[in-house]
Amino acid sequence: MNYDDIIHMKHPTSPHHPRMSMNNRAAQFAPFAALKTHVDKISEAGRLTTQKRVLDEDQRQILNRVLNNLLSHKKEHPFITIDYFVEDEYKEGGSYVTVRAQFKDIDEINKQVILRDKTTISIENIYHISVYKNQD
Template identity: 90%
Template sequence: MSYDDIIHMKHPTSPHHPRMSMNNRAAQFAPFAALKTHVDKISEAGRLTTQKRILDEDQRQILNRVLSDLLIHKKEYPFITVDYFVEDEYKEGGSYMTVRGQFKDIDEINKRVILLDKTTIPIDDIYHISNSLCKAD
């Protein structure tokens, strides 16, 4: 299809109405952006979160014993598996994550477990930890 007959014509301009600014032209499409926000809110409302589980005294003692064993054997960089709670940024609650890696140390000031790959996990958020030295079940 050839447009030779119109390609060099001047753009039509109304003698009665001024040209619309780019901002006003863009504003014509703003209602579609509102629909996207509404869909996002519906998706967010449907996303489930979990409440943080509180360790009882026995579970806390087991966790402390495992952390002490890890400190004793830290030069061996034992492999560990940690289940811990991650607070949700937008809603009440959060979710549980599992991370596997080699134990490096404990940051006692900030109360965090440090893995060899520099991952850090807040000790207060740990629900369960097991390692290659012993199991904490």
């Protein structure tokens, strides 16, 4: 659309009604702001979270073996898939995320897996790791 015919026209003003102040104009829309907050709260309450799974002793040993194996092959940067827990910012619990990337190293001080894309994942939140020989 081309508005050249009206773009430079004077703003219409009613001869019978005074112009409304900006505060009064804003007040007309204030009730809708309350509805948005209400809808946001309903959406948040309906959003599901999951509790963090606790690894048993056997699962911890398997995870430790996989991590040690990754350390011994870190120069090869193997492709891995990691399932890990991400805590929810607003509610109790969280969700599990799966990431597929190349392994870089393990930060033993901060107990984190470091991926080649510089992503870090806390070892305590890892549920499962799969290692791939090549990039299928």
